[in-house]
Amino acid sequence: MENKGPVLISYLSQIILIIVLLQVSGTLKGLTIIVMLITEALIITSLIKERKWDFQSWYAFFIFIIVLLFLLAHIQPGTSEITAPLSVEIIVSLILGFFLTVFSKESVEEEPGVKVVEMEPTIEPITEKPKKSTAKKELLVSAEGSKKYHRPTCAYVSKVPKSKIIVYTSKRQAAGKGLSACKNCLK
CATH class of the missing domain: 1.20.58 (Methane Monooxygenase Hydroxylase; Chain G, domain 1)
Structure with a gap:
């Protein structure tokens, strides 16, 4: 009341x-x-x-x-x-x-109860693809027995047979093998 x-x-x-x-x-x-x-x-x-x-x-x-x-x-x-x-x-x-x-009937009004329901969190699959990095990895190549590494587009590389080409993924990797950079293509 x-x-x-x-x-x-x-x-x-x-x-x-x-x-x-x-x-x-x-x-x-x-x-x-x-x-x-x-x-x-x-x-x-x-x-x-x-x-x-x-x-x-x-x-x-x-x-x-x-x-x-x-x-x-x-x-x-x-x-x-x-x-x-x-x-x-x-x-x-x-x-x-x-x-x-x-x-007389006494009206007993119940308070509206709150129903608590525990739910497991829904796991939604990721629909977005990861963004590709804008900086492309630069591949470097050298010929077997050569002391220099080059870009794949270098004129010197086009003269070497494909079976004798060694590919490096970074300048550090090529320098670690004791190679130095080509003065024409890697200025």
Whole structure:
């Protein structure tokens, strides 16, 4: 129940009813009437705010009726005794209120639960191909028994038979074999 007003008001109303039942008089009677009027206003505002009437709402409604009856009995000038017709009205409203509140269904609203589902991470295949490096590896060649290495496009290489050509993948590899660079093609 979002609005807790009816429960609080029912307790306040019960205290007020006890004071009224003790047949207060004088200044306390005036204070009791003021408190009763405030209680009636609180009960009305609480009941207006309710969307659905559950146990507390019906209870507050019947407390409202009982307090109203006592209030009407005490506002009249003269004696403030509880008369026989007023007693019958109070007893009827108490019995009616009791049965309506006892047999009213209290709505229990469950909070929407969150369902937690553990999932395995999905593995997606890589669709992108790795980028080729922009720098091409430079192949170097030399002839068997030669002391120099060349580019494959060098004029000297075209004169050497293919069976006698040795291929190197870097200048470091060729220099490691004790070869030096050709002065024409590798300036």
